[in-house]
Each structure stands twice: as C-alpha cells, then as structure tokens.
Amino acid sequence: MTQPKSPLVADAHEERAGGPDRPVVDVAVGVLIQPNGDFLLTSRPIDKVYAGYWEFPGGKFEPGESVEQALTRELHEELGIQTGQIQRWREELVDYPHALVRLHFCKVLDWSGELQMREAQSFAWQHIPVTVSPILPGTVPVLQWLAADIGWKNALF
C-alpha cells in the first residue's frame, strides 16, 4: 500500500498554532515561465507571515473554487494579469507554525497584461541558481524541481 507523503515541516522548533487536528488550507501557486526559461518570484508583503520571503505568486482558495479558478483570481488580484492555460504540476503539503497548507503548484506559460505589483511586493525574474533570498520554506522544493526539469532537457539535447 502506498503511504501518504509526509509533510515538509518548516521551523520545526516552533509551536504549531491550532494543534494536531488543524485543517489543511489549500493554496494555488503559479510558476510563471517566460520562453527563455526565466520564472517569476515575488516577495511576501509586509502584512503577511514570512514577510519579505520570496515565493511564487498565488494564495488560498475561496470556498468552492478549483485550483485554476483560485489561481486565475489570485494572479489577477496580485499581479493584474489575465492567465491563459494553467498546467497543474505538483502538490506539496507543508506544516508551518501558522498553518498546515497544501500547495497546488501550476505552470503558467501564457498570460496577458503588464505585471503590476498590487500588494507592494517586489518581483524578480530568476533562473537557477536564484539570486534572491530568503526563500520561503515551501518554495525551496520547487526550485529543485525546476533544476531537475533543466537537467532533463539538457540530457535530451
């Protein structure tokens, strides 16, 4: 029988808010990738937990939303863009002191509109290795997946 993948535990030494039975919070996350392979990182606004940490844009589902609906709404709210096709990529469970979150990472290769930082966040187009820090704990594995993607392509060509 396949065992469920255990969560990535962030800041394990800190107390967990909500105790052992806290609910899982679903989060839609967009990895916007340009044709040259650069991807977009944004910094968390000052009024949020892990303020100033770099992450991929996105946010929590609202009731009844699908991954695609939540991501389309969040990318418009945060960046002012209209997303085209959304490709579901990977999921990850992260146990933070403030919440237990399930991150639904999606690749977005196609969008329209100029980027606007509507939450006064900073942004950086990056490639591996990234030059911004600190990176949000739940975001670190994505950089490893992106690196693996590049390795796969290099192996083919």
Ligand SMILES: Nc1nc2c([nH]c(=O)n2[C@@H]2O[C@H](COP(=O)(O)OP(=O)(O)OP(=O)(O)O)[C@@H](O)[C@H]2O)c(=O)[nH]1
């Ligand atoms: N957007 C985003 N959130 C991430 C990433 N990695 C990661 O662990 N998270 C976690 O997912 C959760 C997203 O919450 P959020 O506060 O950004 O969501 P939101 O915009 O809906 O917040 P709001 O309720 O304040 O409007 C946070 O617990 C954050 O730490 C990531 O790459 N992008």
